[in-house]
Amino acid sequence: MKRYGEFNALNGASFQTGEDARVVALLGPSGGGKSTLLRVLGGLLVPEEGSVLVNGVALPKDPEGALEALRQNGFVFQGYNLFPHLTALQNVTLPLMVVHGQSEQAAQQRGQELLTRLGLFDHLHKRPAELSGGQQQRAAIARALAPKPRLLLLDEPTSALDPVMTGEVLDVIRELAQEGQQIVLATHEISFARQVADWVVFLANGTVQESSTSVKFFYDPMSSLAKEYLTALTKYR
Amino acid sequence: MPNSLTRRLIWTFVLIAGASLLLYATFASVHYPWNWSNAWSYRFQFLWGWGTTLAISLGASIVSILVGFGLMVGRRSPTTPLRLFCHGTVELLRGSPLLVQLLLGYYILANRLNINDPILVGMILLGFFEGAYLAEIFRGAVESIGASQREAAKAVGFNKVQMYRHVIIPQAIRRALPGTTGQLVSLIKDSSLLSVIGIEELVQKVRIMNSSSYTALEGYLPLAAAYLIVTLPLSWYASRLERRFAFET
Numbered sequence A: 001m002k003r004y005g006e007f008n009a010l011n012g013a014s015f016q017t018g019e020d021a022r023v024v025a026l027l028g029p030s031g032g033g034k035s036t037l038l039r040v041l042g043g044l045l046v047p048e049e050g051s052v053l054v055n056g057v058a059l060p061k062d063p064e065g066a067l068e069a070l071r072q073n074g075f076v077f078q079g080y081n082l083f084p085h086l087t088a089l090q091n092v093t094l095p096l097m098v099v100h101g102q103s104e105q106a107a108q109q110r111g112q113e114l115l116t117r118l119g120l121f122d123h124l125h126k127r128p129a130e131l132s133g134g135q136q137q138r139a140a141i142a143r144a145l146a147p148k149p150r151l152l153l154l155d156e157p158t159s160a161l162d163p164v165m166t167g168e169v170l171d172v173i174r175e176l177a178q179e180g181q182q183i184v185l186a187t188h189e190i191s192f193a194r195q196v197a198d199w200v201v202f203l204a205n206g207t208v209q210e211s212s213t214s215v216k217f218f219y220d221p222m223s224s225l226a227k228e229y230l231t232a233l234t235k236y237r
Numbered sequence B: 001m002p003n004s005l006t007r008r009l010i011w012t013f014v015l016i017a018g019a020s021l022l023l024y025a026t027f028a029s030v031h032y033p034w035n036w037s038n039a040w041s042y043r044f045q046f047l048w049g050w051g052t053t054l055a056i057s058l059g060a061s062i063v064s065i066l067v068g069f070g071l072m073v074g075r076r077s078p079t080t081p082l083r084l085f086c087h088g089t090v091e092l093l094r095g096s097p098l099l100v101q102l103l104l105g106y107y108i109l110a111n112r113l114n115i116n117d118p119i120l121v122g123m124i125l126l127g128f129f130e131g132a133y134l135a136e137i138f139r140g141a142v143e144s145i146g147a148s149q150r151e152a153a154k155a156v157g158f159n160k161v162q163m164y165r166h167v168i169i170p171q172a173i174r175r176a177l178p179g180t181t182g183q184l185v186s187l188i189k190d191s192s193l194l195s196v197i198g199i200e201e202l203v204q205k206v207r208i209m210n211s212s213s214y215t216a217l218e219g220y221l222p223l224a225a226a227y228l229i230v231t232l233p234l235s236w237y238a239s240r241l242e243r244r245f246a247f248e249t
């Protein structure tokens, strides 16, 4: 359970993924608790009750332990949240040096390699304000990937982007998934989720309504809320 | 626009010339009996006063930035007594006249502590007074860095100290810069009040000169110029810095 003050944002959000689930999609209507659950799973928020088990081990709840656990994950947000006073490259290298103790040289090399791979070779030394939304989001993905996270958590990474930029970013995420990166993705991009996700967790009103393999969820959703949601989203696609 | 700099220079020149002319016409119409030779003989006193003003302002600026930073941190502390203490200190320093603070601080407090160096005491008292204003400017800047930046800092694994060091303070500095410079200009001008604790800074030197040589404007006009020589470049430098830090468009 996760509360914001008096408000229970998550209540009864229990689920367990299949052993082999690598890419988990969090689906559900806005306000359903996707962002909150994603932050709890990644260790960015600590739940008031209940626990998160990773390979059978609970995430620590003390601030020190939570920070250590969190450092093994990478986060990408809807609003990119790059550091505006740093260049794209510095956004990637700073956490590598400060948090992960890498030398400047190693961090530079890793940063350049990743950003180049994500198509930002010409923009290494630009500040976020000089980049398009899609470029900013790819830089944010590079920042999250740089320390080789165990889990990459993405919270509606394309919701602020136009269709072309959305395509750029989704391509990157699909490639990562194919390479075996473990991913948790909150999204409204249903057809993308259907292609890429192994497992789907459907959330509404702070409760997990459904948790099943992606194939099962898309062809035979159990809950009526999930059925409604899928119909609504596929109406214009 | 390639000629925008030239245009600005020309306009600056025109405006300065216009203002000078207006000033000259005003003085000409009141038939003021100028006596520059008397004033000229006080030039070394004047320079000495100017130097004192600069030295005190520099020292007090450093004190004020340290005090402002400390009070800002204190006001954001989770420890209630510390937070209340710093809040109260800010309100008292900002809410009461500098004159009273100088008199009480020097003749009562410093006297009690057996510190008799008026320059040192003056620097510290002035630094505390302006530091209270800076604390509020700094606090506004730090609090204007939004929750999403804090969350991003946490998400990349920064602890509290690293978050302030690498994310919040670098961005807050830029936002605090205009207000801080304005406050330092005020500090330079407020230093003229230090004559009440016996410091012969620039304004006091001019007063001495005026009363002994029966002049007035011959002292006050150079006085204004002497302040502007310092404050104008400070403002100019600040706007340059501001542009350098302007990463958000």
Ligand SMILES: Nc1ncnc2c1ncn2[C@@H]1O[C@H](COP(=O)(O)OP(=O)(O)O)[C@@H](O)[C@H]1O
Binding pocket: A004, A007, A009, A028, A029, A030, A031, A032, A033, A034, A035, A036, A037
């Ligand atoms: N920081 C917060 N403070 C208070 N309420 C919040 C906060 N963040 C989210 N909520 C509430 O929690 C619920 C779930 O939000 P969220 O996890 O953002 O849902 P989703 O990402 O699915 O849209 C919403 O009702 C939202 O209003």
Ligand SMILES: [Mg+2]
Binding pocket: A031, A034, A035, A036, A155, A156
């Ligand atoms: Mg959300």
